[in-house]
Amino acid sequence: EATASYEHIKVSTPKPGVGLIELHRPKALNALFTPLMHELNTALKAFDKDPSIGAMVLTGSAKAFAAGADIKEMSTKTFADAYGNDFIESWSELPNTIKKPVISAVNGHALGGGCELAMMCDILYCHEKANFGQPEIKLGIIPGAGGSQRLTRAIGKSKAMDLILTGRNFSGREAFEWGLAAKVFETPEACVEGAVETAGMIAGYSRMAVKAGKEVVNKSQDLGIREGVEYERRVFHGLFGSEDQKIGMQAFAEKKKAEWQHR
Ligand code: CAA
Numbered sequence: 001e002a003t004a005s006y007e008h009i010k011v012s013t014p015k016p017g018v019g020l021i022e023l024h025r026p027k028a029l030n031a032l033f034t035p036l037m038h039e040l041n042t043a044l045k046a047f048d049k050d051p052s053i054g055a056m057v058l059t060g061s062a063k064a065f066a067a068g069a070d071i072k073e074m075s076t077k078t079f080a081d082a083y084g085n086d087f088i089e090s091w092s093e094l095p096n097t098i099k100k101p102v103i104s105a106v107n108g109h110a111l112g113g114g115c116e117l118a119m120m121c122d123i124l125y126c127h128e129k130a131n132f133g134q135p136e137i138k139l140g141i142i143p144g145a146g147g148s149q150r151l152t153r154a155i156g157k158s159k160a161m162d163l164i165l166t167g168r169n170f171s172g173r174e175a176f177e178w179g180l181a182a183k184v185f186e187t188p189e190a191c192v193e194g195a196v197e198t199a200g201m202i203a204g205y206s207r208m209a210v211k212a213g214k215e216v217v218n219k220s221q222d223l224g225i226r227e228g229v230e231y232e233r234r235v236f237h238g239l240f241g242s243e244d245q246k247i248g249m250q251a252f253a254e255k256k257k258a259e260w261q262h263r
Helices: 034-049 079-084 089-097 113-120 135-139 147-155 157-166 172-177 188-203 207-219 225-239 243-253
Strands: 009-015 018-023 055-059 064-066 102-106 109-111 123-127 131-133 169-171 183-185
Touching: 009 034, 009 188, 018 034, 018 188, 034 055, 034 089, 055 188, 064 102, 064 113, 089 113, 102 113, 102 188, 109 113, 113 123, 113 131, 113 147, 123 172, 123 188, 131 172, 135 157, 147 157, 169 172, 172 183, 183 188, 207 225, 207 243
Parallel strands: 018 055, 055 102, 064 109, 102 123, 109 131, 123 183
Antiparallel strands: 009 018, 131 169
């Protein structure tokens, strides 16, 4: 693992089974420039492959989760640069290739690409005073990392349209009340601790069942209800071929704690 060579993130294991990634570019409020995104992808993939890790937490600092894509890096781009080099495409590794659950612990600013990065995670936790927003409209652009799609699915068209077309910010408390955040916390520290605790709990379950659970919930975003339920049932049936299903159900019958395979 290339832990020592990271410059813009910090990587640690705060609890058995939990991989923690902290965005660490304090001078730019964790603005998401290309070198940082490369490091983030590398770290996510390393944890995803590591058999000792069951779930991950992605966070920033108390001041900023991430203040967006790097405006200075973007400002001189032409259409040819953006389209030709698939600008933002590499950000899709998190939602598209990472199989283990990732919880975002959002404190401080989560604006533009920062808000989008938080929404790419599987579960979003936040501080009640976190500052979310899709302010791209103020820069003469629109969200480019999934914001218009994920925010709309999470909170509905009317609210998402209002936020994206005005560029207005919203609080962590609102994110929770609208269903974007699964939990809201009174302090930034509690938010990270809460995310690590949940990741630890998830890491304690069958890796195979967790992987399947993430897969089927994500399918619900792409499929109609009927195909979605059928898909779920196929995966559910498949788990009866796993050793973990036998281990889990036998442990219940014997009133013991299940000892999963974790591989
Ligand atoms: N890109 C590059 N640099 C950024 C940045 C960003 N998105 N956000 C903050 N910074 C830099 C600032 O330029 C500043 O650097 P200098 O000290 O060198 O001047 C440093 O971080 C600290 O920022 P501020 O002095 O502005 O801090 P503040 O506390 O006064 O304000 C803030 C904080 C409200 C978050 C403000 O920095 C801000 O509005 N940032 C931009 C937010 C934004 O528009 N994000 C959307 C980007 S577009 C996008 O993300 C596209 C997409 O969909 C992928």
